[in-house]
Amino acid sequence: MRDYGKVHTAFWTSASIGELSEDGRMLALYLLTCPHGTIAGVFRIPDGYACEDLKWSQERVKQGFDELFRKGFSNRCETTKWVWVIKHFEWNPLENPNQKKSAIKVASQLPGACTWKSDFMRVCGPYMGMSEEDIHNHCETVSEGFLNQEQEQEQKQDTSSSLRSEEGRVAKSPAPSPSGRQKREETTLAKYLADCREKGVKPVPDDHSVRTWAQDAGISDEMLQVAWLVFRERYTEDSQYKAKRYKDWVGTFANSVKDRWFSLWFAGEGGVVSWSSTGLQHKQVLDARVAKRKEQEAAHATA
Incomplete structure (x- = not known):
């Protein structure tokens, strides 16, 4: 618990805040000043806390959080009820090593089941003075008995059948024989893509479950394509x-799609999935590249 929360006077003249509804502005102000806030800009807000403090109904609180998420102000995990004020460190920079240590201590309390935990660590780790190794370790830390999304992915690979035939049986076997199949080796995405090109197969097979999941969730093929573009560039160029x-x-x-690692879309009223501002920006990049490729093909055809 903190004694006060800082609110800049620009809060009231900010274009993004001006676009919020009255409830949206009130909830945003509440998140910046409520006693549950922390030096790291992440904290747990169960419905009961917000309802009691704001004297709002549970549905009103939910609608407020949905609006702040759509506008990019905050992200709330509905499973753990932890909230992330996304630009907290831009508005409240850490001024000394002790503050950075305090922020890291708060961040270490994030439960592994928190859907935005990995994104927070990647985005805000540098603000807290964390090294790349520290960020990676915190992303893979299990808190409160939960697995985070990357650890769960690793465990699933070793305990369930994989896309390659027979490997599931090897992973389940308690003592595979020396002559049996070897477990898949960890590799970089660049190496995986090179292997796919050599074999003439798609990196994301047409029959992979992520495509069906995306369709059922209302995520379009174009959104999935943009998600792959962002995912590929992160792990091959960054x-x-x-x-x-x-x-x-x-x-x-698939995990990055299901857990919205890149915040490319959001589910609005009635569950309709729409592009976020971040998603539209990446879509524009993809459209520009497609247009350029078509121009080059047309020029080559007429040469």
């Missing part, structure tokens, strides 16, 4: 992630 190794890259991509 110096922080391109050395990352996984056994099942398709499964990892």
